[in-house]
Amino acid sequence: QENAKLEVSLAKVEAANKIADPLELLSPFKKFERNGLNLRIECMKVANMEKDLVDWAFQLTKANMQKLYEESDWGWKDKDKYAEMTEDRAQYLVAFDVTTGKPVAFTHFRFDMELDDEVVYCYEIQLETECRRKGLGKFLMQILELLAFKTDMTKVMLTTFKNNKVSQDFFKKTMKYEVDEISPDDPLFDDAYHYEILSKPTKKSAKPTAPDTTTATQSQPVTAS
Ligand SMILES: CC(=O)SCCNC(=O)CCNC(=O)[C@H](O)C(C)(C)COP(=O)(O)OP(=O)(O)OC[C@H]1O[C@@H](n2cnc3c(N)ncnc32)[C@H](O)[C@@H]1OP(=O)(O)O
Numbered sequence: 073q074e075n076a077k078l079e080v081s082l083a084k085v086e087a088a089n090k091i092a093d094p095l096e097l098l099s100p101f102k103k104f105e106r107n108g109l110n111l112r113i114e115c116m117k118v119a120n121m122e123k124d125l126v127d128w129a130f131q132l133t134k135a136n137m138q139k140l141y142e143e144s145d146w147g148w149k150d151k152d153k154y155a156e157m158t159e160d161r162a163q164y165l166v167a168f169d170v171t172t173g174k175p176v177a178f179t180h181f182r183f184d185m186e187l188d189d190e191v192v193y194c195y196e197i198q199l200e201t202e203c204r205r206k207g208l209g210k211f212l213m214q215i216l217e218l219l220a221f222k223t224d225m226t227k228v229m230l231t232t233f234k235n236n237k238v239s240q241d242f243f244k245k246t247m248k249y250e251v252d253e254i255s256p257d258d259p260l261f262d263d264a265y266h267y268e269i270l271s272k273p274t275k276k277s278a279k280p281t282a283p284d285t286t287t288a289t290q291s292q293p294v295t296a297s
Contacts, residue, residue: 088183
């Protein structure tokens, strides 16, 4: 029985990875026009990304995250992070400024197995400073949640540092993510682990709000599910 369930889960991940452009499932989410931003959102597998674009994503991640990595026991290594960001299964949602054509934000995600569960794993969400606090991070995470729903994944997962206050507030308070059951924990030492694994289950019972161009472009964030 367990094997049969695993086969089903693996088949779902494989099917999701075969979708050429997952954002085609959510066409109205290809633009973000709010709070002074006029952006086009594209979904790309890393193999189809120009090297300049991958390098931009890496440099933005480095600028935003290196200090936090160095404060943890993971440390920061350019080579390791670049390798992670360019692994075969890596897919990206990238937001481009419509006027300048420049990328301003991205999320690196994958359809993958996490233990026995089929999940959307959000490896990174990174915004240029000038695009923050305008609802864009929330919008990109809502796209991931809708993709998880559309492809029948069980949840969206991510790893974040406990001392990244911005991401703690963003994911836990705003996006309502909770500490996942597989997050490492030591009851004797609060700070034994410098990171935690958060997740949000896909609501199978509730259909996500029908995306339409009106809700996707107004100043109110779109409800994901
Ligand atoms: C899995 C990972 O990638 S973990 C690492 C996450 N990434 C980073 O830390 C990189 C640097 N930070 C960023 O790129 C961005 O700040 C993000 C992705 C964390 C948030 O994206 P934003 O577009 O700025 O968030 P958004 O505008 O959607 O904010 C929604 C709400 O989240 C909360 N929030 C967002 N940023 C902050 C902040 N700096 N401080 C406190 N609360 C915040 C607020 O409640 C906010 O609503 P409000 O602006 O109406 O008060």
